[in-house]
Amino acid sequence: MPQENSQTSAKRPKITRGQVIAAVDTLGQGIANGTYPQGSTLAIEQELAASLGVGRNALREAVKVLSGKGLISTAPRSGTKIRPMSDWNMLDPDVLRWHADPETASPEFMLDLIELRQIIEPRAAALAAERATKADLAEILAAYEDMANTEADKQEHLEADIRFHTAVLKASHNRVLSHFRYAISTYLRAHVKLGKEQSKSINNDDLERHHKIAWAIASGQSKTAYQLTEEMLQTNRLHFKEEA
Amino acid sequence: MPQENSQTSAKRPKITRGQVIAAVDTLGQGIANGTYPQGSTLAIEQELAASLGVGRNALREAVKVLSGKGLISTAPRSGTKIRPMSDWNMLDPDVLRWHADPETASPEFMLDLIELRQIIEPRAAALAAERATKADLAEILAAYEDMANTEADKQEHLEADIRFHTAVLKASHNRVLSHFRYAISTYLRAHVKLGKEQSKSINNDDLERHHKIAWAIASGQSKTAYQLTEEMLQTNRLHFKEEA
DNA sequence: GTTTACATTTAATGTGATTAATGATAATTT
């Protein structure tokens, strides 16, 4: 349910129902951005914690969800504590979203995400070139078309970009690999929100590269797909680094 | 808390306290192995669901945790349903553990995990060769020593093996990459539980390879570390395939 | 003086019941 929210949060600023998921989101964000520092204890029982505007029981359910994501540990008498960052499930969609919040995200984490992309996506593209079905190809090509047609609208262009990379991952036909769509979309969203205004020429190069990648996958050239994806991410990284 | 349990579950068969985490585990396993088929609705309100031996409130918290892991969706009137497998967070430690349960795990999923290892680990080893600190190296070498000294005890050998790969990932100094330790340890545990008895010569080769990898990382030879890790996983895969 | 044993205390966990909101289905009306 939380990641359901992560998709629609942009369109639904107000959450009328679902106190517990609101509490999960607020607490998760607070933990990620350091409002609740690591090692500190949260006084659940106190009404203070219920200052989130939810009842005690809803808060408890929220704490349980966050425990499941590794953000919190609970033990009698010692209280509910914030666990050290090395313990949270960085691959959880929600944790990724909170931790990559443009307001507070550390540049190091962004670089970690780029590194992950550089490792995952070229191989995923190569696998896609070997295994993509016609339906997969249709999705990839449709996403590319959307990218080409939405160069004016930044938001729409971003969504199409995410669709493109998601479709490639899906075409790899590896159930685990496909789940990196969350990490990638989180990175892309944070990237644009950080105001990385790219020049028109760079954008054109980027679009051109996506076209070549789609073509390589469609024609089954796995090695080419690998190399093109690697190049795309390399320039992406350089571009990020020189600004950071 | 759940992944805390995943570590100690072998040593603590009985869970005296923590009804909700017991419910999470039981339900999670049940969903993963198909006891509760995808798309089916769970009757929470009914005492039937409380046949797990826990109260309604604990069950509700368990449902929330599983929602957070993408296994379940809840909506008024339509009920709480099991989401399609493509929606679960396959990278969550608990979900991995449930889904890779040797009793019911599909061979395809095991192959997906090997494929993931082939993508991640060589690059992680290469990064470790570039970035490992002395403390990291000490951990890797200690894990190797443990592997060499526990060839008699299969269980201890497995734990040392897991420590080795975890240490390499940690030495990559990428906060996201490090979290693949769960996927890798899950795979390794499932692999040995599936009764993949390896001949003594293969085991010796494997140990020898770990030694070479540790040496390559210690001496900063990233390319060698990459290739050796790739080879190790390649033979691993072949070995798995010929039995599957 | 140090350690062990026990009782106390405090916060989390578990249970049950009740009320409110939500959304899908069915029925009614235009």
Place this chain on the structure above:
DNA sequence: AAATTATCATTAATCACATTAAATGTAAAC
């Protein structure tokens, strides 16, 4: 026939109470 309304089953949320378990402090014993 389409649209609006009414109904009803189910989740969501909160309250109040009982239980459990661990940390602290006190006292006794070595």
